[in-house]
Structure formats: C-alpha cells, structure tokens
Amino acid sequence: MRFLLLICFLSSLLTCAQDADVYQIRTIAFYNLENLFDTKNDTLIFDDDRTPEGKDKWTEERYLNKLENMSQVISEIGSNDNKTAPDIVGVCEVENLGVLEDLVHHKNLAKFNYGIVHFESPDERGIDVALLYKKSAFVPVNFNSHRLLLFNLEGKRDYTRDQLIVEGLLDNEKIYFMVNHWPSRSGGEARSRPFRLAAAKLNKRIIDSVQRQNVNAKIISMGDFNDDPIDPSFKKILQVEKNIKNLDSLSLYGPMEKLYKKGRGSLAYRDKWNLFDQLYMTSSLLDNKRESYSYWKVGIFSPEYLMDPKGKYKGYPLRTYAGGSYIGGYSDHFPVYMHLIKKVNP
16 A cells, blocks of 8 residues: 555656646846956056056956956856856957866866857957857857947047947857946036947947847847946937836847945945946837747846955955955946746756
8 A cells, every 4th residue: 555655656756747738947147347457558548557567567467357256256156057158258348268277177167168259349448249158058159249329529539349249059049148347437427427428329229230130139138337227328318128018029128227226226326326237128128928038037147256345445345455455356347147047857
C-alpha cells in the first residue's frame, strides 16, 4: 500500500513539473564606468589627468584595480534572478577599444566570452559608449554610430558622444539595442537642457527610422541620459509613457519612472537622488507572446559594497576619486538592468 502511495505521489510531482512553465531569462544592463582610461597619454584628447604624471596619478596599479572592480560589478548585475552575468551590457565613459578588451578578458569576465561593438566618438575627453554581448546569446548583424551635432552660444561646435545602435539576434530573435551618453549638466541643468533635448530628438529619429521599416521592431534604448524620467527630453520629445494602458503600437515605455517616484536613484548629488541611468523600450516588448522575448522587470543594482560606507556621503555610490583624492572605489553611478523572458520547452 505504501509503495502504491509513493508511486502516486511521484507521479503527481512529475505531472506538476511537466505542467509548470519554464522561462528563459536574458538580462540587459547599463553601467557608467566613470572614466575607464588606460595610462597612456593620447595627444588627440584631453586625457592628461588620467596618466601617471597627471593630476590623478593614474598608474598601472590603479588602472588594474579599476578593471578588477568594474569586471566584478558587471559579472553580478541582475544575478539574483538570472544566476549569471548579463547577456547584454551597454557601457559609457570608456576611453577606447583597448580598455574594453582588457575589461572583457579580465578573469572575472573571460569565461562569459563577451564580444564588443565600439566606435570612436569625437568627444573632447575621449570617452565613448559601447555594447558588450555574450556571444552565446547574441549575434550582431548590423550596427551604426550616429553623430550628435551641437553648437554653443558662440556658434562653435560642442563635441560629444555618438549614439550607438546595434541590430542583432538574441537567441534568433531580432532586437535592437541603443547605447547613449547624453550631454552633461555642466553649467547648470537649464542652460545645458537644449543639448539633451537635441540628443532626445536624435534618439527619436533613430527609433522612428527603425519603426518605419518594421512597426513591431523591438528596441531597447539605454544609457546615462543626464536627465530623469520626468524631464522634458523624455516627456516632451520621446514621449516615454510610464503607464502600460496608455501605449499604442509606436509608443515608448519607461518602467524606471515608477522607481524614480519612489525615491530610487542611480547617482546622488547634494543629497538628491537622480535616475539618469535608464532603460526604455518600444511597446512591442510588452506583447506577451510566449514564444518571443517580452519585458519582465527592471532594477538598480546597488549592493552594499558599491556604497560609500561612512561620512558625509554614506550610501552614495563609492567612487574611484572623491574630493580630488584616490579612494579606489567603483563608479559614481550604480548600474541598472532589465530582464526579458520567454517561455521555452522544458
């Protein structure tokens, strides 16, 4: 009798396992690496501070420590849900392809076999954006770098970062990833706002051009936008919606506005949290067809070790430099991430 009961119990467990849905998770992350520079002096850009003889005393030892820190963080973003490093990582504030290669070949990341999509931008400081991707998950098929032309009040060119778009196959499903680092708030938010509005217009033109070819295109735009989800660049130019019920086929959805309104942020300045690091997407990623990827959730990756442990800036992101002094931290930004899911056969 006990044997029969055991057989029935095991049979019921097997039936439940067969009935349970199994999902593939893919993690999309973005991280501002806060001046990931090599130690060599490039005479074409303003990188003098980030050299051994420069103001920051940027030595090989400090560079290697920065790589150790950045690679550790990237390997852990979103891992509470996905148990592995992100499949796609947008990054900004990187000097060149060489530092990206050093990063992905670091022992903390080498096993994930990341590929790199990178273009040199005309930014005066020499900082670029790039996309890292697990070769086992994503195959780029097309990519382009779009120049943002800006001019200051004197009519002189203000050189800034390009906007990167990468078209590819995420497990054989076509998805577009955009990586941004919009103009800073240097000189004040209001004075610098026109530059970010121009960046938003370029972002919108790129998205519109893809949607004209395919109204159902799946596009994820990520970056350090130097604007919060409620700022005019997002609300007036991109018209990013926070409510799913307001979306149509061409709408953009911004899930991070809800985090912002709860007081969450990716960086802090003068006791105020900002959520400049964001991900938003086309509404097609909310179409919950089980055989294709759809949006699940977003988050800010802020474990305790990424926070300043004491003093005036306790709880703020633990930076590489603070007050002009080297403290050997990580970045002045927390990373952000998004999970995509789709049903798979058990």
